[in-house]
Amino acid sequence: xxxxxxxxxxxxxxxxxxxxxxxxxxxxxxxxxxxxxxxxxxxxxxxxxxxxxxxxxxxxxxxxxxxxxxxxxxxxxxxxxxxxxxxxxxxxxxxxxxxxxxxxxxxxxxxxxxxxxxxxxxxxxxxxxxxxxxxxxxxxxxxxxxxxxxxxxxxxxxxxxxxxxxxxxxxxxxxxxxxxxxxxxxxxxxxxxxxxxxxxxxxxxxxxxxxxxxxxxxxxxxxxxxxxxxxxxxxxxxxxxxxxxxxxxxxxxxxxxxxxxxxxxxxxxxxxxxxxxxxxxxxxxxxxxxxxxxxxxxxxxxxxxxxxxxxxxxxxxxxxxx
Numbered sequence: 001x002x003x004x005x006x007x008x009x010x011x012x013x014x015x016x017x018x019x020x021x022x023x024x025x026x027x028x029x030x031x032x033x034x035x036x037x038x039x040x041x042x043x044x045x046x047x048x049x050x051x052x053x054x055x056x057x058x059x060x061x062x063x064x065x066x067x068x069x070x071x072x073x074x075x076x077x078x079x080x081x082x083x084x085x086x087x088x089x090x091x092x093x094x095x096x097x098x099x100x101x102x103x104x105x106x107x108x109x110x111x112x113x114x115x116x117x118x119x120x121x122x123x124x125x126x127x128x129x130x131x132x133x134x135x136x137x138x139x140x141x142x143x144x145x146x147x148x149x150x151x152x153x154x155x156x157x158x159x160x161x162x163x164x165x166x167x168x169x170x171x172x173x174x175x176x177x178x179x180x181x182x183x184x185x186x187x188x189x190x191x192x193x194x195x196x197x198x199x200x201x202x203x204x205x206x207x208x209x210x211x212x213x214x215x216x217x218x219x220x221x222x223x224x225x226x227x228x229x230x231x232x233x234x235x236x237x238x239x240x241x242x243x244x245x246x247x248x249x250x251x252x253x254x255x256x257x258x259x260x261x262x263x264x265x266x267x268x269x270x271x272x273x274x275x276x277x278x279x280x281x282x283x284x285x286x287x288x289x290x291x292x293x294x295x296x297x298x299x300x301x302x303x304x305x306x307x308x309x310x311x312x313x314x315x316x317x318x319x320x321x322x
Contacts, residue, residue: 011046012175013103015143017110018049020155025051027064032110034155036164044313045171048104050097052115052139056089067114067123071135074123076114087138090115094142104150105178106171107143111154115139118154149235150174161321162241170238172312173199177231184227186218193230198308200237202250207237248278250308251287254295261298270294285319 022033067074078084109116117137122130151170158164201208276282
């Protein structure tokens with residue numbers, strides 16, 4: 001159930017459980033339409049909607065399935081008729097799709113689903129009660145196994161402003177990495193690192209240093225090895241939640257590039273706003289907007305090209321709530 005991609009569609013492709021786009025593919029003939037996915041992200045990303053249960057031939061409506069057995073290797077069977085076993089079909093479909101979805105820059109799964117749930121999916125014991133440890137939907141399991149660095153999230157978790165911002169940030173960064181790999185040279189990798197260094201610093205100062213060391217030793221001879229080492233450190237660093245403390249550190253670094261251009265009153269104003277943000281009285285968008293105002297007037301090329309200042313389209317308003 002893949003959508004076709006038109007020439008005018010955005011390049012950033014995101015896989016998604018089809019029910020989240022309002023498709024009537026649920027076991028009961030309904031959907032789980034997500035307002036965030038449809039109203040905010042639609043038009044910024046190009047969705048690839050998939051319902052693995054429909055894709056393996058299960059009808060609509062249909063008998064619901066659930067996971068049974070051990071959480072590490074569960075089976076997907078009918079909730080009413082355990083003789084309906086679609087374990088192999090779901091795993092094979094996930095394997096097949098994984099070979100065809102290399103263009104994706106992210107994936108949004110339907111939570112708690114025995115096929116699409118990313119985590120916390122109930123796995124039932126023989127006595128009918130769920131295990132203490134939860135499992136993963138069988139289709140989602142295959143996608144995440146084949147693409148361990150792909151940004152993935154469940155729709156329910158996207159109601160958390162911090163998790164939502166982190167996910168979109170990673171999707172945009174992953175897409176930029178995919179574009180980089182189309183023209184990988186020592187120069188383009190250094191440029192990528194230069195543009196993303198403050199985003200990494202906000203998420204993981206330790207990985208910021210590790211990536212800097214990798215790039216410092218790059219050459220044409222070790223380019224592939226360097227890129228292969230760089231990507232996992234980069235993406236895993238972005239998985240870590242940035243805090244008000246780490247954001248403040250980055251904001252102060254950026255302010256350092258303006259200190260000779262600003263008059264005392266301007267510098268005092270920015271410092272006050274950054275302090276207010278650090279104390280939790282203002283959202284991140286406020287110091288960012290003020291810094292961007294002065295960077296436009298006084299900033300040099302290095303600071304103007306920092307992805308930290310605009311890592312995703314401003315209309316998403318993701319920094320208004322963090």
